[in-house]
Amino acid sequence: xxxxxxxxxxxxxxxxxxxxxxxxxxxxxxxxxxxxxxxxxxxxxxxxxxxxxxxxxxxxxxxxxxxxxxxxxxxxxxxxxxxxxxxxxxxxxxxxxxxxxxxxxxxxxxxxxxxxxxxxxxxxxxxxxxxxxxxxxxxxxxxxxxxxxxxxxxxxxxxxxxxxxxxxxxxxxxxxxxxxxxxxxxxxxxxxxxxxxxxxxxxxxxxxxxxxxxxxxxxxxxxxxxxxxxxxxxxxxxxxxxxxxxxxxxxxxxxxxxxxxxxxxxxxxxxxxxxxxxxxxxxxxxxxxxxxxxxxxxxxxxxxxxxxxxxxxxxxxxxxxxxxxxxxxxxxxxxxxxxxxxxxxxxxxxxxxxxxxxxxxxxxxxxxxxxxxxxxxxxxxxxxxxxxxxxxxxxxxxxxxxxxxxxxxxxxxxxxxxxxxxxxxxxxxxxxxxxxxxxxxxxxxxxxxx
Numbered sequence: 001x002x003x004x005x006x007x008x009x010x011x012x013x014x015x016x017x018x019x020x021x022x023x024x025x026x027x028x029x030x031x032x033x034x035x036x037x038x039x040x041x042x043x044x045x046x047x048x049x050x051x052x053x054x055x056x057x058x059x060x061x062x063x064x065x066x067x068x069x070x071x072x073x074x075x076x077x078x079x080x081x082x083x084x085x086x087x088x089x090x091x092x093x094x095x096x097x098x099x100x101x102x103x104x105x106x107x108x109x110x111x112x113x114x115x116x117x118x119x120x121x122x123x124x125x126x127x128x129x130x131x132x133x134x135x136x137x138x139x140x141x142x143x144x145x146x147x148x149x150x151x152x153x154x155x156x157x158x159x160x161x162x163x164x165x166x167x168x169x170x171x172x173x174x175x176x177x178x179x180x181x182x183x184x185x186x187x188x189x190x191x192x193x194x195x196x197x198x199x200x201x202x203x204x205x206x207x208x209x210x211x212x213x214x215x216x217x218x219x220x221x222x223x224x225x226x227x228x229x230x231x232x233x234x235x236x237x238x239x240x241x242x243x244x245x246x247x248x249x250x251x252x253x254x255x256x257x258x259x260x261x262x263x264x265x266x267x268x269x270x271x272x273x274x275x276x277x278x279x280x281x282x283x284x285x286x287x288x289x290x291x292x293x294x295x296x297x298x299x300x301x302x303x304x305x306x307x308x309x310x311x312x313x314x315x316x317x318x319x320x321x322x323x324x325x326x327x328x329x330x331x332x333x334x335x336x337x338x339x340x341x342x343x344x345x346x347x348x349x350x351x352x353x354x355x356x357x358x359x360x361x362x363x364x365x366x367x368x369x370x371x372x373x374x375x376x377x378x379x380x381x382x383x384x385x386x387x388x389x390x391x392x393x394x395x396x397x398x399x400x401x402x403x404x405x406x407x408x409x410x411x412x413x414x415x416x417x418x419x420x421x422x423x424x425x426x427x428x429x430x431x432x433x434x435x436x437x438x439x440x441x442x443x444x445x446x447x448x449x450x
Contacts, residue, residue, distance in 0.1 A: 004063035007043050007084065013055050016048035016090060030085060032076030033132075036312035036379050037414060039076060041068065041085040048090050053194055054168050060084065060442040068444035069190045071107050071134035073310065075141060077414040083444050088136070091196050098123060101202040102159065107136040107195055115297045123202040124270070124297050126157045128410075130306040136198055140189035142364035142408030142421070144372060146300060149239045149353030150270045151203040153408065155186035155362050156354075160199040163192075166438045170196070175360065184433045187364025187409060188418060191430070191446050192437040207272040210295040217261035219285025220244065220332050226284035227265060227350065228323050230277060231370070236353030237271040244335055244346040261336065262288070268300070312379035316392040318399045319407035320371040323348075327402055334398055342388035343395065345376045363430060364421055369404040372411065409447060418448045 003020055011018045019026040020043050029044040042065055047053050060067050068080050071088040091106035096117050103114060103125065112131030118124060126145045128138050143154025151157060160174035163181065175182050184192045215223050227240055234240065246261045265281055267274065278292070320327070334340060349372040356367050366372070375395045377388035406421050419427055430448065441450065 003042060004065060006059045006063040007065065010045075010055060010059045014045070014047065014052050016052045017046040018084075019044040019046075029087065030080075031073065031310060032070070033073040033310050034076055034313055034414075035310050036314055037076045037078075039078075039080045039085065041080040041083045043084045045084050045086045046089065047086065050164060050170050050196060053086075053164050053196070056084065056086065057164075057166060057168065057194075057442055061440055066442055066444045067194070068446070069107075069194055071137050072110060072132065074133050074137055075410070077412070077416075077447060080444070086194075088134075088196075093197060096121075101204065102199060103202055104197060104199050105135045106197045107134065109135050111135055111138065112301060115301055118202070119296060119298045122204065122206050124205040124208065126151050126154045126200070126203055127297065128154070129300075131301040132306075132308050135200070136195055137189070138410060139198055139200060140185055140187070140195060141410040142187045142366075143410050144349065144366070144408060146239055146241075146268050146297065147203050147205070147270060148355055148366075149234075149236050149350065150205075151201070152354040152358055153187075153362075153364060153366060154200075155364050155408075156358050156360055157201040157203075158182070158186055158198060158360070158362075159201055161185055161195050162197040164194040164196060166193065166440065166442050172199075174199075179361070180433055181437065183361050184363055184430060184437075186360065186362025187421060188430055188448070189409065189446065190443060191434050191448060192443075194443070203270065205270040207269075208295055208297070209269045209273045209293065210300070211265070211267040211274075211278045211292040212290065213265045213267075213278070213281060213287050214289040215263045215265070215285040216288060217244075217263060217336065220263045220335075221328060222284040223263055223265065223281060224323075224328050224332070224348070225325065226281045227348075228328065230280060231350050231352055234277060234350070234353070235271075235274075237269055238274050238277060239268045239270075239353075240350040241266045242348040244332075244348070246335065246341070246344060248341070248344070268295070314377045314379060314385075314388055314392065315374055316395050316413060317372070317374045317407065317411040318396065319366065319369050319404040319411070320373060320399060320402045321369065321404040322402055323371045324402070327399070330398055334394065339387070340391045340394070342377045342391045343375050344378055346395075347372075347374045347376075349373070363418075363426060364408050365406065366408060369406065372407070373399065374411065412447060416447070418446075
């Protein structure tokens with residue numbers, strides 16, 4: 001299909017860049033972070049400033065080609081055919097106010113830059129486990145972090161946002177000036193405007209302490225139960241993740257992990273050592289490897305083994321209301337079945353704490369949700385996709401009976417919509433707000449089809 005004349009004309013008007021499919025740089029610019037998703041937008045825009053964004057809004061209105069804002073490529077969920085994909089890398093302001101514990105972050109900034117700026121300050125950011133995820137995309141999508149039991153979701157820490165409305169107005173918005181817009185921004189992201197910067201609360205963490213305990217898979221039932229039982233009494237300053245790894249029997253892997261299964265418990269305290277609580281987990285099995293002591297978000301990011309370059313992958317996520325004995329046993333038995341080999345890792349995140357008492361009104365919440373799980377299937381060239389898809393579907397079916405009524409957008413699978421994140425009334429409110437803030441549909445539907 002020929003490119004609309006309004007988009008062709010826009011190439012000459014922008015201070016930044018507009019790439020069309022015939023341009024050499026288009027293929028690299030259109031790629032999402034998850035290379036398993038194929039995006040083919042009508043154009044890719046790299047605006048230099050707010051005036052460029054206004055020009056893009058005008059062209060979107062004239063051409064009927066909506067704008068899909070995707071700061072760093074994370075969160076891709078579809079082909080984007082019939083849209084203009086907008087990258088926000090030029091919006092890279094970063095201002096840290098240590099006296100008040102607030103950070104102002106441009107939409108193009110990634111968490112790694114914020115974490116580095118805060119190192120040694122006594123403050124931490126409500127950042128996710130990956131340093132290369134954009135602050136804005138993560139925060140506007142809900143965002144569950146290392147410190148969520150301490151500080152709530154990333155969206156709960158959103159104080160204000162600089163928003164370009166679809167009528168071209170650019171302004172700072174907070175709960176006093178537009179509570180409805182802020183409610184939608186906290187979890188539903190760019191459905192209601194183009195966010196150019198965010199203002200976020202930092203988390204006071206005078207003494208960050210961590211523990212990393214690795215157990216053989218034989219101890220997994222007792223260890224998972226110990227973590228589950230700890231959730232009832234753990235203070236909100238303690239955050240706990242479990243990771244069940246099943247390594248393939250691949251010659252390129254080190255001998256000590258090749259073809260093996262093991263369980264790792266990662267605990268992070270924002271207020272110094274928690275040895276007594278962690279000891280209840282130690283006693284549940286034989287610790288094969290242990291690292292404990294003072295740490296920092298920068299050290300956690302360096303040791304996270306999160307990919308720092310785009311890579312293909314598939315996964316399934318599930319928010320659970322409870323993690324009872326029957327579910328633990330079924331999950332661990334499923335984990336070791338020969339036919340479930342495609343699932344390399346399963347993460348289990350303890351919720352509660354500050355998540356059960358959100359400080360601010362927002363579309364997304366994990367209030368009264370117990371656990372957040374994610375299964376990962378790597379995409380390996382030459383390996384058929386069908387076994388992995390079957391394993392992920394079996395994972396969903398196994399956990400379905402305990403699925404919670406809501407989750408966060410940052411844990412949605414590509415084909416899932418925001419209807420999994422809120423009640424019918426909340427979805428209806430969100431649709432009404434989108435109709436008010438974007439009456440001409442110049443912004444892409446995102447995860448809430450019109």
